[in-house]
Amino acid sequence: ETGVTQSPTHLIKTRGQQVTLRCSSQSGHNTVSWYQQALGQGPQFIFQYYREEENGRGNFPPRFSGLQFPNYSSELNVNALELDDSALYLCASSPVAGEVQGTQYFGPGTRLTVL
Amino acid sequence: AQTVTQSQPEMSVQEAETVTLSCTYDTSESNYYLFWYKQPPSRQMILVIRQEAYKQQNATENRFSVNFQKAAKSFSLKISDSQLGDTAMYFCAFQGAQKLVFGQGTRLTINP
Numbered sequence: 001e002t003g004v005t006q007s008p009t010h011l012i013k014t015r016g017q018q019v020t021l022r023c024s025s026q027s028g029h030n031t032v033s034w035y036q037q038a039l040g041q042g043p044q045f046i047f048q049y050y051r052e053e054e055n056g057r058g059n060f061p062p063r064f065s066g067l068q069f070p071n072y073s074s075e076l077n078v079n080a081l082e083l084d085d086s087a088l089y090l091c092a093s094s095p096v097a098g099e100v101q102g103t104q105y106f107g108p109g110t111r112l113t114v115l
Numbered sequence: 116a117q118t119v120t121q122s123q124p125e126m127s128v129q130e131a132e133t134v135t136l137s138c139t140y141d142t143s144e145s146n147y148y149l150f151w152y153k154q155p156p157s158r159q160m161i162l163v164i165r166q167e168a169y170k171q172q173n174a175t176e177n178r179f180s181v182n183f184q185k186a187a188k189s190f191s192l193k194i195s196d197s198q199l200g201d202t203a204m205y206f207c208a209f210q211g212a213q214k215l216v217f218g219q220g221t222r223l224t225i226n227p
Contacts, residue, residue, distance in 0.1 A: 043160070044217075045215065048214065056213035090160060100165070106152075106160035109158050
């Protein structure tokens with residue numbers, strides 16, 4: 001069983017640029033959630049996707065957007081990067097049925113640095 | 116809004132000892148899940164244990180167990196026979212409809 005994977009591992013961008021982060025969900029999982037984790041903090045919910053539609057959003061501006069594809073993989077796009085966007089971005093997938101319904105399993109994360 | 120509070124920023128114990136990490140939460144929801152996740156220096160967030168709020172029985176996973184007190188909104192994690200590999204940040208998390216709400220974390224160090 002393949003777990004959640006994310007790419008790239010590390011990324012360095014400059015302020016004002018745009019970035020796309022990618023996530024492949026665990027086999028059998030059809031819901032994907034994205035979180036931002038600043039250094040020394042707990043993760044903060046950005047949004048969740050289910051059946052290719054946004055299914056809940058946290059307190060993040062519209063320049064944070066996402067997509068989910070028919071194979072349940074997902075992208076997080078951030079436009080007009082700001083220095084405060086520097087963080088670890090975590091993707092989590094979860095099944096909507098079964099014994100562990102709703103439980104979120106995380107990928108290894110993408111470390112984004114904005115200079 | 117839900118909040119999760121971990122009052123112990125750091126803890127340190129000797130290998131083989133038992134350690135308990137504290138967590139309290141606040142919610143008006145009646146149906147929810149609670150989790151403990153572990154984040155070692157490799158930064159991957161790893162699920163340790165899961166508790167459904169409607170279950171009175173405390174969850175256990177090998178050396179890990181929880182003390183879930185629903186009325187007090189308390190959810191502590193007990194690690195028995197601690198091992199060096201247990202060294203990590205531990206996050207308590209609440210899940211209602213969709214999102215996970217995390218606490219600030221407890222940095223646990225297991226000393227040889």
